[in-house]
Amino acid sequence: MNKKIVVSTIAIIIFIIIGIIWKQTRPIPKYTGPIEKVVVADDLYILNIIAQEKDFFKENGLDAHITKVASGLSAINDLLAGKVDIAPVTDFVGVGKIYSNKNLRILTQLSKNKGVSMIARKDKGISQPSDLRGKTIGVAKKTIGEFFLGQFLTANDLSFNDISEVDLTSEEIINQIENGQVDAVAIWEPYVYGIREKMGDEIIIWPDNSGFFIIAYSTDEFIKAHPVIIERYLRTMIQTVQYIKNNSIEAKAIVAKKFHYENAYIKYTWPLYDFNISLEQSLLPALESESRFSIANKLTNQTEVPNYLNFIYFDALEKIKPEAITIIK
Secondary structure (H helix, E strand, C coil), X not given: XXXXXXXXXXXXXXXXXXXXXXXXXXXXXXXXCCCEEEEEEECCCHHHHHHHHCCHHHHCCEEEEEEECCCHHHHHHHHHCCCCCEEEEEHHHHHHHXXXXXXXXXEEEEEEECCEEEEEEHHHCCCCHHHHCCCEEEECCCCHHHHHHHHXXXXXXXXXXXXXXXXXXXXXXXXXXXXXXXXXXXXXXXXXXXHHHHHHHHEEEEECCCCEEEEEEEEHHHHHHCHHHHXXXXXXXXXXXXXXXXXXXXXHHHHHHHHCCCHHHHHHHHHHEEEEEEECCCHHHHHHHHHHHHHHCCCCCCCCCCCHHHHECCHHHHHHCHHHECCCC
């Protein structure tokens, strides 16, 4: 091959690579317009915490009020009641609410987490999943914990008919597994870590290896009235993810300080989060799978899986980061 052609080809490849890197890491333009208020439900969510600590909300024209909620289900309920404007919660919680609330909308995926686990007491005669048959298991119903429990049972040739399911809050789950009122629990981080630290060899833990999505939800009503706020929130989340990727040590320190976490916990839990502002094609089958689970286990009186394309608000992310959308419409 001609030497000039080879050099030219290499130069073109380098140019393309530089362009791709620049596109992925280009800085977000600084906002200089009016400030808008937004209320965001926060269930210990890392992106909100870091964005607030680093003033990213303000940099994007938002006066953000982060409200504490007991769970993702509480966050969605507050959203639908008009108490908050945006709620970052698990995909499964939204699936359950979309059946009865056509006003609910998906804005973006925020991350994929692997923070749910099954925890069982060894003194209850449990050493393998099959030992859960006939046992009492605590879980917060209609949350990602219940979906994980159902998947875990199915994967181990069990069903809800083989166990006694007890509906508990996260605080009750902790108390009852520790004092032996329940034999096992399905619970998420940071509670898994806390139970493990306190009970040690008294328990056996089966972690979730597949993961679930954290999604930013809003309502059709709020979006139509405040499309600019939605755009600014997504810009804030994109900026926050970029910051985490470029400043992981400082980001971890912010979270550790906020919740008084030990370095050991941060080191343990950080790999469980994959932060990524996107709308991926893989989201749709995940939602549909959770929907079929809800129907099969009578968590809804509906009998058909919704077309989730009708519940995704594409406009904001298409405007800000179109390459992050891989869903086929």
